[in-house]
Amino acid sequence: MSRPSRIPNLGGAKAIILHRPHATVSTITRQLAAIGLVVRDHWPELPADALAADFVFFDVDLGFDQQFPWRPGEAPTPIIALIGSEAPGRIEWALSHKADAQMVKPVGNAGVYSALLIARQSFEARQRQASEIAALQARVAERQTIVRAVAALCASGVDDALAYDRLRSLAMSWQIPIEDAARRIVALTEQDGRDDKSSRA
Amino acid sequence: MRQRIDIGVLYARSGSYRLVSEACYLGTMRAIADVNADANSPIELNPIERDPQGNIDRYAPLCDDIFRTSGARHVVGAVTSWSRKEVIPILERMGGTLWYACPYEGFEANEHVVYMHACPNQQLVPLLGHVIPRFGNNGFLLGSNYIWGWETNRVARDLIADAGGKVFGERYLPIGETDVSRLVDEIRATRPNFVLNNLIGTSSYAFLAAYAELAKGDAYFAPERCPVLSCNLTECELPAIGEAGRGHLSAGPYFACKSGQPASSFEASAYASVQVLASLLANNPSATFADLPIAFDGATYETPLGRISIDASTQHATLPVVIGRIGDGRFETVERIEAVAPDPYLSRYDRASVFGRPRLKVVS
Numbered sequence: 001m002s003r004p005s006r007i008p009n010l011g012g013a014k015a016i017i018l019h020r021p022h023a024t025v026s027t028i029t030r031q032l033a034a035i036g037l038v039v040r041d042h043w044p045e046l047p048a049d050a051l052a053a054d055f056v057f058f059d060v061d062l063g064f065d066q067q068f069p070w071r072p073g074e075a076p077t078p079i080i081a082l083i084g085s086e087a088p089g090r091i092e093w094a095l096s097h098k099a100d101a102q103m104v105k106p107v108g109n110a111g112v113y114s115a116l117l118i119a120r121q122s123f124e125a126r127q128r129q130a131s132e133i134a135a136l137q138a139r140v141a142e143r144q145t146i147v148r149a150v151a152a153l154c155a156s157g158v159d160d161a162l163a164y165d166r167l168r169s170l171a172m173s174w175q176i177p178i179e180d181a182a183r184r185i186v187a188l189t190e191q192d193g194r195d196d197k198s199s200r201a
Numbered sequence: 202m203r204q205r206i207d208i209g210v211l212y213a214r215s216g217s218y219r220l221v222s223e224a225c226y227l228g229t230m231r232a233i234a235d236v237n238a239d240a241n242s243p244i245e246l247n248p249i250e251r252d253p254q255g256n257i258d259r260y261a262p263l264c265d266d267i268f269r270t271s272g273a274r275h276v277v278g279a280v281t282s283w284s285r286k287e288v289i290p291i292l293e294r295m296g297g298t299l300w301y302a303c304p305y306e307g308f309e310a311n312e313h314v315v316y317m318h319a320c321p322n323q324q325l326v327p328l329l330g331h332v333i334p335r336f337g338n339n340g341f342l343l344g345s346n347y348i349w350g351w352e353t354n355r356v357a358r359d360l361i362a363d364a365g366g367k368v369f370g371e372r373y374l375p376i377g378e379t380d381v382s383r384l385v386d387e388i389r390a391t392r393p394n395f396v397l398n399n400l401i402g403t404s405s406y407a408f409l410a411a412y413a414e415l416a417k418g419d420a421y422f423a424p425e426r427c428p429v430l431s432c433n434l435t436e437c438e439l440p441a442i443g444e445a446g447r448g449h450l451s452a453g454p455y456f457a458c459k460s461g462q463p464a465s466s467f468e469a470s471a472y473a474s475v476q477v478l479a480s481l482l483a484n485n486p487s488a489t490f491a492d493l494p495i496a497f498d499g500a501t502y503e504t505p506l507g508r509i510s511i512d513a514s515t516q517h518a519t520l521p522v523v524i525g526r527i528g529d530g531r532f533e534t535v536e537r538i539e540a541v542a543p544d545p546y547l548s549r550y551d552r553a554s555v556f557g558r559p560r561l562k563v564v565s
Contacts, residue, residue, distance in 0.1 A: 006362075007356065007359045007360075008547075009550065010546060011549040011550075012548075030514070033514045034310035034545070109289075109293055109311050
């Protein structure tokens with residue numbers, strides 16, 4: 001089995017700092033360059049290629065939604081909040097963007113490296129969770145299909161517990177998820193129904 | 202009239218890693234003497250010495266004392282990473298610079314520190330790149346219980362896994378501990394292909410002595426078969442190790458080859474630190490940390506480590522990498538790589554270039 005290296009390979013990664021020209025930008029840029037990243041800063045808007053950046057640092061003090069080429073909370077890359085003022089409205093705005101890590105301004109001589117690693121891990125966890133949730137939601141949405149498939153199998157005279165067992169064993173023998181098996185049975189039943197109707201006509 | 206400039210010297214003159222510290226101190230004082238003896242030098246360096254005696258809690262107050270009681274803005278000093286990390290907040294507060302002459306575990310690039318000895322891509326990575334193809338890929342990791350051992354062994358774990366090997370054990374001793382019997386028992390029981398020794402000072406000497414005893418009874422543990430590897434072992438500690446060190450391996454930027462030259466890489470690196478600092482101060486006697494990146498950009502320095510440069514963005518030196526085997530009180534060079542640029546965050550690490558392509562395994 002192959003195993004991903006734990007040595008964080010950050011060389012050549014692209015970082016964008018969304019902050020007005022300021023000492024904060026040069027402090028962060030120095031640390032990012034020392035770690036080996038390629039850095040650009042922008043203000044007030046992120047360019048379209050920010051979508052391809054590996055990390056985006058963004059100013060919370062003066063930031064607003066229209067700066068980003070994505071909807072709040074849907075950044076396609078790890079984002080790191082740069083928090084100066086701790087006004088509750090500003091924190092609330094940063095939260096709406098679901099920052100993966102944060103740094104408090106003024107930024108010191110260290111802190112960028114840990115922010116990068118934390119942001120990347122938290123972003124990946126968020127992505128993983130989102131896809132798991134989407135898969136679970138899709139399965140939940142199939143509950144009605146399962147009910148219909150069980151009802152269809154009951155039509156042959158068995159009770160619903162036995163019908164459900166039969167559905168499960170069909171899914172196993174077809175080697176597909178139970179939701180897919182249910183959909184197949186419902187489709188077959190509906191097909192039969194139509195055939196019956198057409199034969200009566 | 203030459204300008205007299207204070208510089209701090211912060212090395213322990215006693216304690217469990219005294220031999221390393223003394224080597225750094227010697228290199229520093231020799232370089233200061235040479236600068237001051239140079240009739241062409243526009244400056245004279247005045248050492249402001251403080252001795253933390255190997256007590257970790259003394260470094261920060263003594264560093265602060267140097268800045269408060271003298272004109273010094275630069276300090277040559279600190280041996281352990283722990284002590285370096287202790288003084289960094291003082292440097293930041295006082296606008297000072299530390300010239301650090303020892304190998305360390307990487308993952309740092311403070312603008313108040315100049316890193317004049319090797320970081321992992323200049324010691325650990327090439328050392329395992331040399332050893333694993335020749336001895337095998339299963340290792341046993343040792344360290345003194347602080348950041349140097351923890352982080353170096355952590356990177357070693359990754360490297361060993363990348364090479365397809367296994368870590369048979371990872372054990373730590375408190376600094377100064379000399380009871381190594383359990384470590385040796387575990388190594389005897391697990392039979393690795395090599396032992397990575399990140400113990401420091403007296404713990405390291407005790408381990409090497411016990412390991413040599415082990416090899417006497419079981420030839421499997423002879424250095425030709427299962428060597429002990431170090432990333433910080435130099436000539437300055439060989440007298441304390443004696444015959445027990447013979448045949449084992451170490452990586453560093455320099456091993457002494459002729460008399461009249463610095464006797465170890467610690468001495469050479471401390472000497473080089475003062476040389477580079479003196480050239481900086483000769484051009485600008487009030488130079489501070491803020492002037493370093495511009496001064497380093499494009500500059501090269503002739504030092505006992507060879508002609509070196511210092512990367513302006515990380516303030517780490519570009520250094521040769523030498524892998525040495527302990528012979529008669531000295532190191533014999535077994536491999537040498539010139540001018541390895543520093544990569545303190547291992548951002549350019551590429552497992553294929555260090556260990557070759559991974560062998561494909563049959564998946565059943």
